[in-house]
Amino acid sequence: MAKTALITGITGQDGSYLAEHLLAKGYDVHGIKRRASMLNTQRIDHIYEDPHEPDPRLHLHYGDLTDSSNLTRIVGDVRPDEIYNLGAQSHVAVSFEQPEYTADVDGLGTLRLLESVRLLGLTDTVRFYQASTSELYGLVQETPQTETTPFYPRSPYAVAKLYAYWITVNYRESYGMYACNGILFNHESPRRGETFVTRKITRGLAHIALGLDSCLYLGNMDALRDWGHAKDYVVLQWMLLQQDQPKDYVIATGEQHSVRDFVRWSAEALGVTLRFEGVGVEEVGVVEAVDGDLAPGLRPGDVVVRVDPRYFRPAEVETLLGDPRLAEADLGWKPTVGVREMVREMVEHDHDAARRTALLKQHGFDVPLTAGE
Ligand code: NDP
Ligand code: GDR
Numbered sequence: 001m002a003k004t005a006l007i008t009g010i011t012g013q014d015g016s017y018l019a020e021h022l023l024a025k026g027y028d029v030h031g032i033k034r035r036a037s038m039l040n041t042q043r044i045d046h047i048y049e050d051p052h053e054p055d056p057r058l059h060l061h062y063g064d065l066t067d068s069s070n071l072t073r074i075v076g077d078v079r080p081d082e083i084y085n086l087g088a089q090s091h092v093a094v095s096f097e098q099p100e101y102t103a104d105v106d107g108l109g110t111l112r113l114l115e116s117v118r119l120l121g122l123t124d125t126v127r128f129y130q131a132s133t134s135e136l137y138g139l140v141q142e143t144p145q146t147e148t149t150p151f152y153p154r155s156p157y158a159v160a161k162l163y164a165y166w167i168t169v170n171y172r173e174s175y176g177m178y179a180c181n182g183i184l185f186n187h188e189s190p191r192r193g194e195t196f197v198t199r200k201i202t203r204g205l206a207h208i209a210l211g212l213d214s215c216l217y218l219g220n221m222d223a224l225r226d227w228g229h230a231k232d233y234v235v236l237q238w239m240l241l242q243q244d245q246p247k248d249y250v251i252a253t254g255e256q257h258s259v260r261d262f263v264r265w266s267a268e269a270l271g272v273t274l275r276f277e278g279v280g281v282e283e284v285g286v287v288e289a290v291d292g293d294l295a296p297g298l299r300p301g302d303v304v305v306r307v308d309p310r311y312f313r314p315a316e317v318e319t320l321l322g323d324p325r326l327a328e329a330d331l332g333w334k335p336t337v338g339v340r341e342m343v344r345e346m347v348e349h350d351h352d353a354a355r356r357t358a359l360l361k362q363h364g365f366d367v368p369l370t371a372g373e
Helices: 013-024 042-047 068-078 092-097 099-119 156-175 197-209 230-240 259-269 325-331 339-362
Strands: 004-008 028-033 058-062 082-085 127-133 178-184 216-218 249-251 272-277 284-290 303-307
Touching: 004 013, 004 068, 013 028, 013 042, 013 230, 028 068, 058 068, 068 099, 082 099, 092 099, 092 156, 099 127, 099 156, 127 156, 127 230, 156 178, 178 230, 197 216, 197 259, 197 339, 216 259, 230 249, 230 325, 249 325, 259 272, 259 339, 272 303
Parallel strands: 004 028, 004 082, 028 058, 082 127, 127 178, 178 249, 216 303
Antiparallel strands: 272 284, 284 303
């Protein structure tokens, strides 16, 4: 019999890759999507199945992590073998603007889902994955970070995720549930939300290269992150629910780079060499050379990157570096896509999209460019 999975956050970056992975493994996949005034299923449209056709394997339910009766009804109707709790207000900077909402969705939302499993008497049958995060380490206490490194969260997002981490452990210990945390370090892809720094960079520079924009404004370019590819990371999310015993794992590449490196490599993927001048808020990225025909909008000397303090956070996580050795030893997991290859994939994707936009503009169509914060 095919297994049944329920994914919260199926319309997000990870949810879309995980749904693909589970469908390929023969699962029936149920996803919770939020009601929005516009369609919000772009990332899963390619795997959407018409419910009028016989035996669809992808099913979408309206729901929200703030709504416990709705979650209980969905879990009761679906009776999943596996639940992947990926839904979240996932933007760290936004969590400073919306701390209470973030706590509600990311912290209490996890409790609501676990409690629905318990109230329905499903603790013995359901396996539960919680999308935990390297943001838990915040002000890091040890480098690299492992499964035993102490947490020191630095944002309302991270504090909410800390609650979610421990409530997952608590349901495991209290009710013997198969419930575990993947402590995932940053992972990116062409499907990454446009306001996270990597996608903001690849999309922003692609627009600038084609003359659709003139400058990319960033915050802290000294921040260091351990970046992997989302496609690799969702495989591990699935693996964590296939073990004999539930256990929490760090998921990372073990390599660290700065935001500035990411900018430089993205420019290089467009044939543009950048030089950085100045310090602090005065720092700028200047075009040194342009090679090839991907960036017809640029000339040496153009200033294409500037620092805007509005993107600084009230408390910053300066450095994160994960140690994935336990996942490798226990599960045989290894990332397959290197960071430079991922940058090229993201830039290529965003350059193609920008080229289509430029073409439409050239032919007189007015295409609004949405602001990437
Ligand atoms: P995204 O922001 O791309 O996706 C978040 C998903 O959660 C979207 O489907 C979103 O719906 C949904 N969502 C938001 N609010 C609610 C709510 N109130 N109720 C139900 N669903 C909601 O995140 P990612 O895919 O990048 O990340 C997946 C999970 O992993 C998140 O929990 C994130 O915090 C965590 N994580 C991510 C890491 C990363 O580097 N990507 C690293 C570590 C952890 P909608 O599409 O309608 O907005
Ligand atoms: P992060 O990702 O906060 O690590 O959370 P993000 O890409 O937002 O920031 C990474 C680093 O880049 C710095 N930065 C900027 N960030 C954004 N968004 N915009 C900018 O203009 C900018 N300039 C510099 C940030 O200050 C930060 O240091 C992500 C999310 O996916 C979380 O849900 C997840 O838990 C963690 O990764 C692991």
